[in-house]
Amino acid sequence: xxxxxxxxxxxxxxxxxxxxxxxxxxxxxxxxxxxxxxxxxxxxxxxxxxxxxxxxxxxxxxxxxxxxxxxxxxxxxxxxxxxxxxxxxxxxxxxxxxxxxxxxxxxxxxxxxxxxxxxxxxxxxxxxxxxxxxxxxxxxxxxxxxxxxxxxxxxxxxxxxxxxxxxxxxxxxxxxxxxxxxxxxxxxxxxxxxxxxxxxxxxxxxxxxxxxxxxxxxxxxxxxxxxxxxxxxxxxxxxxxxxxxxxxxxxxxxxxxxxxxxxxxxxxxxxxxxxxxxxxxxxxxxxxxxxxxxxxxxxxxxxxxxxxxxxxxxxxxxxxx
Amino acid sequence: xxxxxxxxxxxxxxxxxxxxxxxxxxxxxxxxxxxxxxxxxxxxxxxxxxxxxxxxxxxxxxxxxxxxxxxxxxxxxxxxxxxxxxxxxxxxxxxxxxxxxxxxxxxxxxxxxxxxxxxxxxxxxxxxxxxxxxxxxxxxxxxxxxxxxxxxxxxxxxxxxxxxxxxxxxxxxxxxxxxxxxxxxxxxxxxxxxxxxxxxxxxxxxxxxxxxxxxxxxxxxxxxxxxxxxxxxxxxxxxxxxxxxxxxxxxxxxxxxxxxxxxxxxxxxxxxxxxxxxxxxxxxxxxxxxxxxxxxxxxxxxxxxxxxxxxxxxxxxxxxxxxxxxxxxxxxxxxxxxxxxxxxxxxxxxxxxxxxxxxxxxxxxxxxxxxxxxxxxxxxxxxxxxxxxxxxxxxxxxxxxxxx
Numbered sequence: 033x034x035x036x037x038x039x040x041x042x043x044x045x046x047x048x049x050x051x052x053x054x055x056x057x058x059x060x061x062x063x064x065x066x067x068x069x070x071x072x073x074x075x076x077x078x079x080x081x082x083x084x085x086x087x088x089x090x091x092x093x094x095x096x097x098x099x100x101x102x103x104x105x106x107x108x109x110x111x112x113x114x115x116x117x118x119x120x121x122x123x124x125x126x127x128x129x130x131x132x133x134x135x136x137x138x139x140x141x142x143x144x145x146x147x148x149x150x151x152x153x154x155x156x157x158x159x160x161x162x163x164x165x166x167x168x169x170x171x172x173x174x175x176x177x178x179x180x181x182x183x184x185x186x187x188x189x190x191x192x193x194x195x196x197x198x199x200x201x202x203x204x205x206x207x208x209x210x211x212x213x214x215x216x217x218x219x220x221x222x223x224x225x226x227x228x229x230x231x232x233x234x235x236x237x238x239x240x241x242x243x244x245x246x247x248x249x250x251x252x253x254x255x256x257x258x259x260x261x262x263x264x265x266x267x268x269x270x271x272x273x274x275x276x277x278x279x280x281x282x283x284x285x286x287x288x289x290x291x292x293x294x295x296x297x298x299x300x301x302x303x304x305x306x307x308x309x310x311x312x313x314x315x316x317x318x319x320x321x322x323x324x325x326x327x328x329x330x331x332x333x334x335x336x337x338x339x340x341x342x343x344x345x346x347x348x349x350x351x352x353x
Numbered sequence: 354x355x356x357x358x359x360x361x362x363x364x365x366x367x368x369x370x371x372x373x374x375x376x377x378x379x380x381x382x383x384x385x386x387x388x389x390x391x392x393x394x395x396x397x398x399x400x401x402x403x404x405x406x407x408x409x410x411x412x413x414x415x416x417x418x419x420x421x422x423x424x425x426x427x428x429x430x431x432x433x434x435x436x437x438x439x440x441x442x443x444x445x446x447x448x449x450x451x452x453x454x455x456x457x458x459x460x461x462x463x464x465x466x467x468x469x470x471x472x473x474x475x476x477x478x479x480x481x482x483x484x485x486x487x488x489x490x491x492x493x494x495x496x497x498x499x500x501x502x503x504x505x506x507x508x509x510x511x512x513x514x515x516x517x518x519x520x521x522x523x524x525x526x527x528x529x530x531x532x533x534x535x536x537x538x539x540x541x542x543x544x545x546x547x548x549x550x551x552x553x554x555x556x557x558x559x560x561x562x563x564x565x566x567x568x569x570x571x572x573x574x575x576x577x578x579x580x581x582x583x584x585x586x587x588x589x590x591x592x593x594x595x596x597x598x599x600x601x602x603x604x605x606x607x608x609x610x611x612x613x614x615x616x617x618x619x620x621x622x623x624x625x626x627x628x629x630x631x632x633x634x635x636x637x638x639x640x641x642x643x644x645x646x647x648x649x650x651x652x653x654x655x656x657x658x659x660x661x662x663x664x665x666x667x668x669x670x671x672x673x674x675x676x677x678x679x680x681x682x683x684x685x686x687x688x689x690x691x692x693x694x695x696x697x698x699x700x701x702x703x704x705x706x707x708x709x710x711x712x713x714x715x716x717x718x719x720x721x722x723x724x725x726x727x728x729x730x731x732x733x734x735x736x737x738x739x740x741x742x743x744x745x746x747x748x749x750x751x752x753x754x755x756x757x
Contacts, residue, residue, distance in 0.1 A: 060455040060456060061451055061454075061455040062448075062451055062452045062455045062456040065448055065451050065452070069448070158566055161537055161566055161567065162537070162564075162566065164537070164564075169537050169542065169564070170536070170537035170538040170539060170541075170542050170564075170567060171492075171494050171539050171542060171543075172469055172472065172539065174472075174497075174498055177476060177479070177480070181480070182480045182481050185480060259443075259444075259447050259473055259476060260473075260476030261469075261472040261473050261475075261476055263443070263469045263539075264567070265443070265469070265567060266442070266443030266444060266469070266473075269442070269443075269444075271442065306438075314396065314440070
């Protein structure tokens with residue numbers, strides 16, 4: 033059921049990307065901050081899509097990867113590693129961590145995997161929180177502030193986040209078109225059958241899981257440099273770990289564009305409801321999410337937009353069926 | 354596949370249009386208004402504390418604006434407080450600080466409850482060079498980055514623990530062993546570590562010294578270990594919910610110690626309300642208690658008594674240090690604006706640095722790290738239904754009682 037044609041989708045994405053990128057020139061820093069948040073969540077959502085969307089494994093470990101990225105980035109910077117190198121180090125560390133972890137946790141399936149993955153967030157948070165001598169424990173860590181005035185910092189962070197988002201998108205495209213993407217989709221449909229037809233399911237799942245961690249690590253490290261202070265509660269927030277899958281589901285899980293649409297829409301909705309309904313924003317937002325997921329179970333991208341502009345004719349029904 | 358109906362799509366489209374409209378910046382402000390931004394935790398884990406700040410600033414604001422506003426030079430300025438709920442979410446706290454500065458164009462900011470979130474906001478205000486008044490962040494680690502625009506009205510923690518150890522040693526000469534059990538979070542942790550140092554210095558043996566993780570729901574293992582040490586002083590730090598649980602479990606497991614200190618449990622009404630009779634005898638230190646009697650103060654309230662009267666009339670409950678410190682912080686800010694003769698941020702910052710005033714909350718003078726300089730901070734005890742002050746002698750209204 034194609035909706036917008038592919039070239040049109042790429043054009044829309046390029047437009048959205050350009051809009052985010054020009055915010056420092058046309059809007060105030062608060063808007064830039066929203067743009068950074070959009071880019072950040074888009075990258076996280078694209079990452080989650082590898083394991084949650086393509087492979088259909090409901091992972092809730094996003095916050096663990098993000099938080100570890102924050103800490104590895106912050107700690108290496110505090111030990112004199114230059115900024116960009118610290119970000120790369122965080123990326124590598126988190127990816128290796130996920131790959132190692134994946135070999136154990138990916139033996140679980142379905143709900144069991146979901147619970148296992150959420151436990152990882154808690155365990156990593158507790159380890160970071162208890163390892164006071166290294167991580168400062170509950171005191172948190174100061175991260176060297178990025179140099180330059182607020183405008184420069186905002187635009188630097190924005191372009192870095194956009195860069196990560198772009199890389200995550202390119203990775204998604206590559207996976208989508210490769211054997212890996214095909215294999216992950218097979219696992220999603222029927223893991224046993226996939227195994228039987230010769231797909232190395234364990235290896236594919238681990239690859240998918242590691243990919244889902246890679247960009248989270250980078251985003252975490254950049255986030256830490258941006259805010260200048262991290263602590264275990266905020267870095268490993270359960271809210272983050274739930275938000276990201278919701279964004280992907282909102283846009284369309286397992287699609288290439290879905291995570292970006294979902295993340296953008298979610299952040300803007302959140303902004304809007306939060307700014308206008310101070311007391312009730314959480315409840316309203318929750319309601320909207322339930323509504324959208326209930327009525328759009330496969331995400332916004334699966335809406336047939338052309339039908340909006342055309343009266344339903346019997347021919348359509350036949351075609352769509 | 355017919356499910357997604359036109360209706361749903363229209364709703365979605367409408368929602369998107371709505372959002373786009375909301376994203377347009379809206380800024381309307383007048384020159385003769387002093388605008389103070391307040392990111393507050395009105396929902397989430399710190400909602401109780403956030404609501405206190407909100408309530409007391411409203412009281413302060415009403416009183417100030419009822420009197421016509423603030424005299425700055427030859428004109429009178431109205432004061433406005435723009436507040437947002439950051440939902441006890443650190444990411445949003447930073448975002449809001451930025452929104453307040455760039456979108457709402459506030460002149461100054463106040464920090465929310467807690468040292469961690471104060472730090473996040475301080476990183477933003479430092480970048481924008483906007484003065485930030487922190488009224489509920491007492492850990493020295495918040496002020497150790499020598500930020501130029503951050504000022505705190507609470508005094509450092511270390512002053513409290515020395516006085517407490519000395520006082521208890523005097524009241525209970527047989528006091529030998531203390532068990533210290535603290536929450537692994539910025540403020541409670543620093544109170545615990547600081548007490549360990551003070552106790553040792555006062556010749557009290559620290560027989561147990563552990564931290565518990567944020568979100569711990571069961572203290573029984575730790576309490577059993579404490580019981581086996583035979584400590585005659587139990588010193589626990591944490592936030593109200595932790596302490597209520599800790600006190601109940603101490604009782605359930607039959608731990609008998611003549612002194613139980615819970616920082617800063619008794620400073621909050623919720624603590625005594627939540628525990629009933631079990632709260633009796635629990636001691637704590639606090640930064641402020643309404644039994645202190647400062648008179649001739651500058652700011653909205655001329656004396657502690659006047660503040661207490663207004664507060665109890667408005668809220669039918671006793672104010673605690675959060676209320677007092679935050680109201681005083683607002684007074685300090687206004688005072689600095691008057692001294693600077695306007696809202697120029699750099700000038701106000703300099704004026705803040707030079708602050709030396711007496712408020713209803715006590716004297717305020719910022720030390721080299723921009724924290725309020727230490728003074729005698731009260732040690733309090735729950736006695737029956739009341740909170741009594743044991744120290745300093747000048748405002749003490751009861752003798753310390755031991756728990757039987």
